[in-house]
Amino acid sequence: MRIGELSARTGASRRSLRYYEQQGLLVSTRSPSGQRCYGDDHVQRVALIQTFLAAGMSSRTILQMVPCMTEPNMDRAQQALTVMNQERTRLSSTIDSLTTARETLERLIDVNLTFLANTADD
Template structure:
C-alpha cells in the first residue's frame, strides 16, 4: 500500500487531483485507523490511465464509465467490456479525429498569415517543423512512389 504523497510523486499528479479522482469514483483508497489514504500498488497504473483519458479529451463521467471495462496495466479491455464500450470509444476517437482536423486547419491558416507577414517585411517564409506523423507520411509516400511507378510501367507494357 502507498500513501497519497507517494502516489502523487510516482505519477506526477497532485494530491488534490488524486482526491478529486477518488471523489469522482475513478480511484479507490483505503483508510488507515488515523484516516490517511492508502492506495494499492496498481493505483499507479490507474492514475496514469486516468491522465491519458483526460488528455484525450474525455470528461470524468465518461472515464468513470470506461475504467471498469479497461485493464489498468495495458489499457486493454477487461472481461466485463461490452459492445457499448466499443461504440463509445469509436465515438470518442471520431470526436478526437475531428478536433485534430480542426487544429491542423487552424495551424495551416496561421502558417499562411505568418508567411504573408514575413513576405511583406521582405523576409523568407518561416519553415515549420514537420510533426512525427507528417514525417512518417512523407516516408511512406516515398516508399510507395517506386512501387507505383513500377505498376504504371507494367500497366503500359
C-alpha cells in the same frame, strides 16, 4: 503507497487524486488509521486518467470506460467500446480542426514574413 507518494510519482496533486476517487475513477483501500493506500497499478491508472482529461474527456465519460479496464465482461466491454468509439471520433475531429488551424496559421506567418522581407528591401 499513500496519497503523497502517488502524487509525487504521477505529478497529480493530492486534491486531483481525491477528486478522481470521488468520481469513481480511482479506488483506494484504507489503512486502520483511515489513510488512503494505493498500489503500483494506480500510477498507470492516474496517468491514463490524466491523458484522457487532457484530451478533453469528462470524468463521466472516463468513468464509463473504467469498469472495462479493471473488470471486463461482455456487457461492460460493449458499453465501453461504444464510448471509446465516440471519443475516438470526437478526438479525430478535434485533431482535424487543429491541423487546419495550424496550416492556416503557417500560411499567415509565410505571408507576413514575405511582406516584411519585401518591405525591408524598400
